[in-house]
Amino acid sequence: MSRWEPDARGRLARAALDLYSERGYDQVTVAEIAERAGLTERTFFRHFTDKREVLSYGAAVLEEQLIRGVDEAPAGTGPLDMVGCALEAAADTVFGTDVTFAVRRQAVVKASPELLERELIKMAMFAAALAGALRRRGVADPAASLAAEAGIAVFKVAYQRWADEASQQPLREVIRACLAELKTVTGAG
Amino acid sequence: MSRWEPDARGRLARAALDLYSERGYDQVTVAEIAERAGLTERTFFRHFTDKREVLSYGAAVLEEQLIRGVDEAPAGTGPLDMVGCALEAAADTVFGTDVTFAVRRQAVVKASPELLERELIKMAMFAAALAGALRRRGVADPAASLAAEAGIAVFKVAYQRWADEASQQPLREVIRACLAELKTVTGAG
Numbered sequence: 134m135s136r137w138e139p140d141a142r143g144r145l146a147r148a149a150l151d152l153y154s155e156r157g158y159d160q161v162t163v164a165e166i167a168e169r170a171g172l173t174e175r176t177f178f179r180h181f182t183d184k185r186e187v188l189s190y191g192a193a194v195l196e197e198q199l200i201r202g203v204d205e206a207p208a209g210t211g212p213l214d215m216v217g218c219a220l221e222a223a224a225d226t227v228f229g230t231d232v233t234f235a236v237r238r239q240a241v242v243k244a245s246p247e248l249l250e251r252e253l254i255k256m257a258m259f260a261a262a263l264a265g266a267l268r269r270r271g272v273a274d275p276a277a278s279l280a281a282e283a284g285i286a287v288f289k290v291a292y293q294r295w296a297d298e299a300s301q302q303p304l305r306e307v308i309r310a311c312l313a314e315l316k317t318v319t320g321a322g
Numbered sequence: 323m324s325r326w327e328p329d330a331r332g333r334l335a336r337a338a339l340d341l342y343s344e345r346g347y348d349q350v351t352v353a354e355i356a357e358r359a360g361l362t363e364r365t366f367f368r369h370f371t372d373k374r375e376v377l378s379y380g381a382a383v384l385e386e387q388l389i390r391g392v393d394e395a396p397a398g399t400g401p402l403d404m405v406g407c408a409l410e411a412a413a414d415t416v417f418g419t420d421v422t423f424a425v426r427r428q429a430v431v432k433a434s435p436e437l438l439e440r441e442l443i444k445m446a447m448f449a450a451a452l453a454g455a456l457r458r459r460g461v462a463d464p465a466a467s468l469a470a471e472a473g474i475a476v477f478k479v480a481y482q483r484w485a486d487e488a489s490q491q492p493l494r495e496v497i498r499a500c501l502a503e504l505k506t507v508t509g510a511g
Contacts, residue, residue: 212507253442275479275500280507282475290467311464318401318469319508 142180144170146190158245196262198223203266212272216284217312224304239296260285287311331369333359335379347434385451387412392455401461405473406501413493428485449474476500
């Protein structure tokens, strides 16, 4: 955002995660996060609205990438596979690069009902964004909503699994495996 | 709960929904809900912890029914179809009987970020409960989590669709149609 604070968002997010891990989300103030990051509170609030928001770092970018992933999926791709393309593309950039961050992030989120709520809201927003992108690609409802919601289900399960196992696999591959598993589960019976 | 307040929970839920529809969720107090229902505030708090909880009326019962539905699904049923059995069974009892209530409920929930949050939390709880039930039926992870999350995706889309259309169809049939559609969506591509 400003040249003299390189990667302020990332530094604040990492500082917040460190402090939440050490002391629990409820016990940490914005002032402490800023201090740990070597930045001011004013800088914090230029990047985030509150201390709950700080772990959603990257959510807006992720949402854009998901939409673009559906926009750019090859013609003739089925609805769920369009979502799969979007999830895999997104996994390569924002979320899927640092499993250590993911492991600690999931532990902190699980321990705080407030963060868990925020997480669920973000996931619902991603599902709505994906459904909208599918509709623009000509997928009718309820197929668009179902593919979007099922895709987010895959993402949630894959991301949690990736973090649970502190997996050496790239997130993209865990997503692909979970998508294949969903197809099996759906076909069985 | 007590003989001289027949269906107090239901009366409070309907009174709350009336008031939320008329004036918006934020503008309504517990005292007003109790008054509209012809009951006391004390009775309100015997049934609900707060005014947000009152629209989740039936959630605990629904969760039990979902679990029982999976427990009782015929042997040899695939994971997603076990969840489908559970959703259809639940639809016949708690949620699926009064589309007019559902239409008004969804409108109120959509208008309130607070209620929407609560809704997402309940759905996450249902998914966790279903995944647990599937594991007890011998379904391994990630299949259990994926089938549970995908099932909840079906339920969300079906319930919304049922309310959107103020459908004359029973909820059970909308759920069945959405489950079939998810299978199509999953297979395509």
